[in-house]
Every structure is written in C-alpha cells, then in structure tokens.
Amino acid sequence: xxxxxxxxxxxxxxxxxxxxxxxxxxxxxxxxxxxxxxxxxxxxxxxxxxxxxxxxxxxxxxxxxxxxxxxxxxxxxxxxxxxxxxxxxxxxxxxxxxxxxxxxxxxxxxxxxxxxxxxxxxxxxxxxxxxxxxxxxxxxxxxxxxxxxxxxxxxxxxxxxxxxxxxxxxxxxxxxxxxxxxxxxxxxxxxxxxxxxxxxxxxxxxxxxxxxxxxxxxxxxxxxxxxxxxxxxxxxxxxxxxxxxxxxxxxxxxxxxxxxxxxxxxxxxxxxxxxxxxxxxxxxxxxxxxxxxxxxxxxxxxxxxxxxxxxxxxxxxxxxxxxxxxxxxxxxxxxxxxxxxxxxxxxxxxxxxxxxxxxxxxxxxxxxxxxxxxxxxxxxxxxxxxxxxxxxxxxxxxxxx
Ligand SMILES: *[C@@H]1O[C@H](CO)[C@@H](O)[C@H](O)[C@H]1NC(C)=O
Ligand SMILES: *[C@@H]1O[C@H](CO)[C@@H](O)[C@H](O)[C@H]1NC(C)=O
Ligand SMILES: *[C@@H]1O[C@H](CO)[C@@H](O)[C@H](O)[C@H]1NC(C)=O
Ligand SMILES: *[C@@H]1O[C@H](CO)[C@@H](O)[C@H](O)[C@H]1NC(C)=O
Numbered sequence: 001x002x003x004x005x006x007x008x009x010x011x012x013x014x015x016x017x018x019x020x021x022x023x024x025x026x027x028x029x030x031x032x033x034x035x036x037x038x039x040x041x042x043x044x045x046x047x048x049x050x051x052x053x054x055x056x057x058x059x060x061x062x063x064x065x066x067x068x069x070x071x072x073x074x075x076x077x078x079x080x081x082x083x084x085x086x087x088x089x090x091x092x093x094x095x096x097x098x099x100x101x102x103x104x105x106x107x108x109x110x111x112x113x114x115x116x117x118x119x120x121x122x123x124x125x126x127x128x129x130x131x132x133x134x135x136x137x138x139x140x141x142x143x144x145x146x147x148x149x150x151x152x153x154x155x156x157x158x159x160x161x162x163x164x165x166x167x168x169x170x171x172x173x174x175x176x177x178x179x180x181x182x183x184x185x186x187x188x189x190x191x192x193x194x195x196x197x198x199x200x201x202x203x204x205x206x207x208x209x210x211x212x213x214x215x216x217x218x219x220x221x222x223x224x225x226x227x228x229x230x231x232x233x234x235x236x237x238x239x240x241x242x243x244x245x246x247x248x249x250x251x252x253x254x255x256x257x258x259x260x261x262x263x264x265x266x267x268x269x270x271x272x273x274x275x276x277x278x279x280x281x282x283x284x285x286x287x288x289x290x291x292x293x294x295x296x297x298x299x300x301x302x303x304x305x306x307x308x309x310x311x312x313x314x315x316x317x318x319x320x321x322x323x324x325x326x327x328x329x330x331x332x333x334x335x336x337x338x339x340x341x342x343x344x345x346x347x348x349x350x351x352x353x354x355x356x357x358x359x360x361x362x363x364x365x366x367x368x369x370x371x372x373x374x375x376x377x378x379x380x381x382x383x384x385x386x387x388x389x390x391x392x393x394x395x396x397x398x399x400x401x
Contacts, residue, residue, distance in 0.1 A: 020288075022341050023341070028300035028345075030355075031300070031345070032347060033398040033399075034351070037401055040394050041084055041395055045080065047367065050384050051385070055096070057099070059103075062381060064311055064382065065381050065382060068114045069316045070100075075117075075323070076319075076389055078125040078127070079124050079128070080392045081093075081128045090129050093125050093129075094125065097134055097137065098137075107119055107137070111182060112148055112182060112184055113182060113192075113194050115141050116195065119137065119142060122134040142199075142202055142206060146218065147162050148180055148181040149180045149199060149218060149221065150167065150176050150179050150180075152221075154167065155170065163186055163243070166244070171229060171241055174229050175225075176243060177225065178224050180196040181243070182194075189245075191243050192239055192258075193240070197226065197237070198261050198265075199219075199222050200265030200269065203219035204219040204268035205268055207219055208268055208272050220273070223262075223278060227281060229241060232251060236258075236289065237254075239254070256302065257318075257320035257321060259285055259321065260322075260323070260324035263324040264324035266281055266282035270282060286342065289325075290325070295318070301348060303370075305369060306372070307382070308368055308369060311382035315369045315385070316386060318371075318386060322346060325346060329343065329397055342397070347394065350391070353387050356372060357370060358376065359375045359377070361379070367383040
C-alpha cells in the first residue's frame with residue numbers, strides 16, 4: 001500500500017512539473033479584442049502599405065531595414081494574403097523574393113539565418129499563392145544550409161566538411177548532432193538557436209508538404225538539439241553554443257525570436273510526426289514565453305527591442321514570436337485553453353500598439369518599436385516592421401466578425 005501510494009505520488013508530481021499553467025494572467029492589460037474584422041484588416045494593410053515607399057530595387061529590400069528584416073516584411077505580406085484570401089501583395093512579394101534570390105545566391109550573405117528568413121518567406125508565399133518557383137528557392141536554400149547542420153556522422157568524427165576546425169561531437173554529454181551553424185564562413189564556431197529553429201521550421205514545413213523523410217529527419221534532429229542542449233530551466237531557449245569548445249553565450253541572452261522559431265517549428269513537427277512529445281515541448285515553450293518576465297512586465301506588453309532612435313536587429317525579434325504563436329494557435333484546435341492564452345497575449349500586444357505606441361498621421365498610422373509607449377512623433381520603418389505580425393495575426397486569431 002505504502003509503495004503504491006508512493007508511486008502514485010511520484011507520477012502525480014511528475015505530471016504537475018510537466019503540466020503548464022495555461023490560464024490568462026489577471027494582470028495582463030486588455031486581453032480582449034475590440035475591433036471588427038474589417039477594421040483589423042484595414043489596420044494591417046495600412047502598416048504593410050506604409051513600407052512600400054521604402055522599397056529599394058537596387059538592393060531588393062527596404063531602405064533603413066536590414067536584409068533579414070526585409071525578408072520578414074515579405075513574410076508578413078504573404079501571411080496577410082493567406083489569412084484574407086486575397087492576392088493583394090502577390091506581385092510585390094513575388095517580384096522581390098525573385099530579385100533577392102538573383103542578387104544573393106541561395107539568399108546567402110554573411111549568415112545562414114539570413115538565408116533562412118528569406119527561404120521561409122518563400123514558403124509562406126508558396127502557401128499563399130501556390131507559386132512553385134518560389135518554393136524551389138526555399139528548397140535550394142534549404143539544401144545549402146543543410147550542409148551546416150551537424151549530422152550524427154559529423155558528431156561521431158568531430159568534424160564537419162563546411163568548417164575548418166575540429167568540432168566537439170558532444171557538449172554536456174549530449175550529442176551536438178542537429179545543431180546548425182549560424183554563419184557559413186569556415187572558421188566561425190557558433191551554433192545557435194535562431195538558425196537551428198529556422199531550419200527546424202523550414203524542414204517541418206517542407207516535410208509536411210512533400211512527405212520527404214529527409215526533411216522530417218532534419219527537423220527532428222534540430223528539435224532534439226534544442227531540447228537537450230539549448231533550453232534554460234524556465235523553458236526559454238538559450239542563444240549560442242560554440243562547437244569548437246562547447247562554450248556558451250551568457251545565460252542572460254534570452255530573446256523572443258529564439259523561443260519563437262522553436263514554437264513555430266514544433267507546431268508543424270507535431271502535426272508531421274503525430275508525436276505528442278513535440279506538442280508537449282511546444283506547449284511548455286508557449287507558456288514559458290508568454291509568461292516570462294524576461295521580455296514583458298506584469299501587464300504582458302513586450303518590452304524587448306524598443307529602440308526609437310535607430311533600427312537594430314533586436315527591434316525585429318518580438319514580431320517573430322508573435323508570428324510563431326499564430327502558427328501554434330492555428331494548429332492547436334485540440335487545446336482551446338492554449339489557443340485562448342495565445343489569442344489573449346496577441347490582443348494585449350495589439351491593444352498596446354493601438355493605444356500606447358502609435359499615432360495616426362494620414363495616410364499612415366505610425367508605430368513605435370517601444371510597444372509600452374510613448375506614442376511616436378515620426379515614421380520609422382523599423383517601428384512599422386516590428387508591428388506587422390501582430391497586425392496580421394489579430395486578423396485571423398479573433399472571431400471572424
Ligand atoms: C538603395 O540602396 C542603396 C544602398 O544602400 C543606396 O545607395 C541607394 O541610394 C538606395 N536607392 C534608393 C532609391 O533609395
Ligand atoms: C575567418 O575567415 C575569414 C574569411 O575566410 C577571415 O577574413 C578571417 O580573418 C578569419 N578569422 C579568423 C579569426 O581566423
Ligand atoms: C527529398 O529531399 C531531398 C532534399 O531536398 C532531396 O535531395 C531528395 O531528392 C528528395 N527525395 C525525393 C524522393 O524527392
Ligand atoms: C522619432 O521619434 C522617436 C520617438 O518616437 C524619437 O526618439 C526620435 O528622436 C525621433 N526622430 C526624429 C528624427 O525626430
């Protein structure tokens with residue numbers, strides 16, 4: 001009897017450790033949607049349109065914004081059309097995804113994550129418009145970046161053909177297989193969450209589309225690397241491990257987009273594999289990301305990347321988390337409590353953007369990248385960029401009225 005009670009206690013305890021609290025915190029600011037569908041669509045299209053005058057044909061993306069951020073504007077445009085079932089941005093998205101592919105071979109510049117942002121934009125564009133030419137850009141880019149994912153054979157031989165130094169096959173006693181190098185240059189040692197999470201996500205989308213197990217295996221390897229090596233004890237994704245010596249980025253370097261790409265990839269991988277352990281990992285990461293105090297206050301409004309003076313990479317991070325949560329929401333009909341948590345979190349950001357962090361200046365509404373306010377006194381391309389995926393997601397995530 002004692003033994004059985006003890007076992008039951010252990011099982012219950014393990015369950016409560018794994019189970020996440022998916023309730024909406026009572027301290028969140030305005031988690032309810034207040035706008036009808038037509039208003040939400042008009043608001044999102046206004047912000048997307050506001051960036052069109054910044055397009056630069058010579059470079060293939062937007063003045064002021066970085067290359068990777070440019071790919072994300074096209075992602076938001078394609079996703080807008082996907083949720084509204086309109087081809088409003090098809091021409092500009094298609095033209096510029098093709099232009100950048102011609103200018104930058106395999107979308108590659110200095111960083112593998114740059115290439116993957118653009119390749120993912122091509123996947124979203126394929127999903128919205130059925131353009132198989134854009135899908136082929138995504139596949140070609142995937143094949144290039146695949147040479148930077150550590151395979152089990154690479155880990156066993158402590159070397160990878162695309163890098164000039166010996167690698168550590170294991171770190172902390174766990175295989176490094178599945179991790180993806182951040183930069184293509186042969187002597188750069190960083191394997192990081194954003195590149196691995198992007199590769200997980202693109203692999204899972206391609207697996208879902210084609211049923212080709214090469215993509216499924218790559219996605220599982222990337223997800224396993226994240227799970228066993230690069231999460232902190234609060235369930236938030238860490239940033240970097242150097243493959244030459246297993247040294248890590250500071251534990252305080254926690255960014256929305258690292259957990260974001262992981263969530264998006266796991267949401268697709270759960271559907272592809274039907275393996276509930278990936279869904280559990282996703283659910284835990286969602287709960288951790290929306291409730292952590294690392295990048296939001298008790299009111300739930302994200303404070304990361306609120307630079308109003310100049311564009312910076314970090315300004316573009318929080319938008320990626322919101323896009324990922326949207327994908328997880330879309331694929332979680334069996335978990336209404338988590339769907340409600342994601343919807344509420346997204347509406348908190350939306351209401352903050354409209355009430356605390358934007359100014360109407362016709363024809364545009366200007367957004368500040370500091371979502372907690374104050375309201376901006378000028379137009380900044382990066383403030384518009386940071387808001388895009390919130391504005392697109394709320395179109396879809398709230399009831400169709
Ligand atoms: C396009 O970008 C290039 C490189 O930054 C710049 O020199 C050029 O002035 C830009 N063109 C326009 C029309 O803004
Ligand atoms: C790494 O390689 C690049 C290009 O091949 C070179 O410019 C750079 O100096 C190298 N860095 C180190 C630390 O060796
Ligand atoms: C599966 O995908 C890989 C990577 O793109 C490709 O090399 C392979 O030919 C594909 N297999 C099939 C059967 O299409
Ligand atoms: C634009 O507005 C922000 C505040 O939203 C301010 O920090 C910045 O200095 C302004 N820039 C210019 C050029 O006025």
